[in-house]
Amino acid sequence: MDVEVVGRALSTLPEDDDHPYRTGPWRPQTVERKVDDCPVIGELPTDLDGVYLRNTENPVHPSMSVYHPFDGDGMVHVVGFRDGKAFYNNRFVRTDGFLAEQAAGHALWAGLAEDPAKSPTQTGWGARGRMKDASSTDIVVHNGVALSSFYQCGDLYRLDPRTADTLGKAGWNGRFPSDVGVSAHPKVDEHTGELLFFNYATTAPFMHYGVVDTQDELVHYVDIPLPGPRLPHDMAFTEHYAILNDLPLFWEPAALAAGKYAARFHPEMPSRFAVIPRRGQTSDIMWFEADPTYVLHWVNAYEDGDEIVLDGFFQDNPEPPIGGGTLYQRMFRFLDNDLMGPRLHRWRLNLRTGQATEQRMTDTVSEFGMINGTHGGRRHRYTYAATALPGWFLFNGLVKHDLDTGAEERFDLEEGVFASETAMAPRLGSTSEDDGYLVTIVSDMNRDLSECLVFDAKNLADGPIARVQLPERVSSGTHSTWAPGSAIPGWGTADHAASAIGV
Template sequence: MDIEILGRALTTLPADDDHPYRTGPWRPQTVERKADDLAVIGEIPADLDGTYLRNTENPVHPAMEIYHPFDGDGMVHVVGFRDGKAFYRNRFVQTDGFRAEQESGRPLWAGLAEDPAKSPTQTGWGARGRMKDASSTDVVMHNGVALTSFYQCGDLYRLNPTTLETLGKASWNGQFPSEVGVSAHPKLDERTGELLFFNYGTDAPYMHYGVVDAKDNLVHYIEVPLPGPRLPHDMAFTENYAILNDMPLFWSPGALAKGKYAARFHPDIPTRLAVIPRRGQTSDIKWFEADPTYVLHWVNAYEDGDEIVLDGYFQQDPEPPAGNGTLYQRMFRFLDNELMGPQLHRWRLNMVTGLSKEEPLSDTKSEFGMINQQHAGLRHRYSYSATTKPGWFLFNGLVKHDADTGIEEKYLFGEGVFGSETAMAPRLGSTGEDDGYLITIVSDMNHDVSECLVFDARNLAAGPLARVQLPERVSSGTHATWAPGSMIPDWREHDHPASALDL
């Protein structure tokens, strides 16, 4: 393995740091590396072709008062596969906030668990305002580049999908809604090349929905009126519709009037689901009511006759009790899937009658589900979810769910080993929905190493086909995506997978 140091971030974190989400599996990285011809235990399939991209939170400065793990600066990791070999890169997303704090050598924005009024910098980004847009939540591909995003809205930063060089912000030919930004989970339709997105804030109409075409033009943008400020996190789409939501977990209006942001669950208010024709107007929105819950992530949606079928994770307890634990245990209970109890769930929305039906699909507590993205917006059979360590925001295993039979296949990483959101990579020439590979990065606390694991999607329980050795232990994080080589410009035209664009 040939390793080269590309850069280092200035960090002011204390050497004796004891914060639970800046140590252990969440220990941040400050060094940017490139490594080629990675060592492999097992064999990388020759028909695995593309890049696995993963976003992580990597703080370089201490919080003003209380650090929340979602405050960390975005760092993207890429493991690229071509012709049975693999390479690795990791780079900070060069956001405006990251560059400003690197220049000042100190934090300039209050974080999620802090009072935004105490921010030294009175301008910022996001639905809350005055926050730093860390661009550390999601990463998706669109129009040949990777886009990173922030869960409370902000800019979309454009990255080269092989070198991870920051290429600036998405502008959509001057039409980007910079006054509001874009939320964490824009959705790519691989068949049309369209990117569907939403944003939200504290001012009426509280939400917008839009469509960007395959050439980066903002071709559709409408208001989605809500009763008040809400906390939507994800969306879904079908061939003809987009699905947004109004969940009964949102900022307390009384606290918000005082400039405070405290999320509260209202079990007496139903979940509301909005179905919009993909190029429809505000007047075309159809609302459906369902049992009160909070859905952090959707898996997929598709059309079935008169119905929209929508799969996601129904939380049994969106606001777990604070209890009598430590400050960190009370504050981070919203990161504990054991307490919130998300389970795979299905909603059926009848476009003719306006009625909804719903049912649980699994009793396994899981989240962060992915599918074969060639089936996004179409009927799917298989989903791949993460199971989590009780008490922590850490992924300790995978579960493959068969929606047709209800059968689940599971794989646990092992004690002290934690993974990332698992992407499904269809193999070259694939002929079936699960004809491909599952890709995830794991961090082994027992041996202080990280590996990228490659599984046969049709035989998860057999364990990894390949364990690709990475040059440093990777910090835990949030979302990931698979970018097939066919989506990456010039991918097949050079001797080395990244040689055309290396720094």
């Protein structure tokens, strides 16, 4: 493998580090690499054309006291496919916080599990108002540019979708909401080219919803009234509507007033959904109530007559008890899907009657569901989700849910091998919803390597049809996306240039 090293980060992590979310499958990278022609086991199909991008929490400095796995700096991994070949690039997202800590040589911000007073001179972002914006949660591609984002709200960092080089911040012609930022999970409608987003804060107004057009102009931005600070993580949209949520797991008001961020589940309160026309005003919102739960991720939504069909992962136990296990398992129990029990669930929101009905779609515990992006906001049949290793935030398999028939098809990874969020890549000239490929990066602890696996989406259980060899074992991470080559300016002609960190 011909590997070019294009940058290195200064890391001060201890050589004898024993934190389970900075070692093993979560061992971070410090080197940025470029591979123009990756070795492949099997044969890559020539009608797989585009890029798979995956974001990663990738710490380079010890935390001030308690490291939470969502504190790590953003690093984006790109595996590109064209003409039956694959290339690879990985780059740190050069956030303001990352650059400041590289210059200082140590952490400057308190993390999610730390006392905010530990970073009294630093300002953070949005909902918490004191955390570093690591831009390490999500990634989408809009108007030919990748946008990385942070789940506690922050800037959207613009990246080259081929090289992952940082291009600056989204500005939206001076109208970016710098006072609050943007949450992770903005949505791109592949039919209109619009970007739909939300943000949230600890002071009123507690949530906004906005739309950015194909010219990178913020064309719509309205208040979504909430009774207090909330913890929304995701949103959904249909052809004509956006769906926001007010769920009964949020920061305790008394603790928040004292500067403490303790999330609690309130089962006596309903789940609430705000349905707003995509360019509607606050006064146009219709509110729906349903059974109490927390939904970390929505799959999709679409219109069916008078109803909006909304699919997501209903948590049976949004606030797991501390219980047994190791100290880290107890501390990070909110990352344990086996305890929280997320299962695919369907809500039907009737716009005529104002009533919500709901049903469980499967008994299988899974999360991080992806669909064929061309069905975003339109009717979908298939969801491709991850199964998890009990006790840990690690994906040990893939499951294809058929929501029309209830059938499920699975692929379980070998013990010690862990997947990433799996994107669906429609093949060139695809003719049906599952006519394409599933793409994921795995971290193989048994062989100390990473591969990008490619599956036939119609035949997941048959296993990967190709394995792209990567130059280093990649740390586990959060979200991914797929962008077809047709969505990337200059695709197939540009040199995959790189820029070093320079430290």
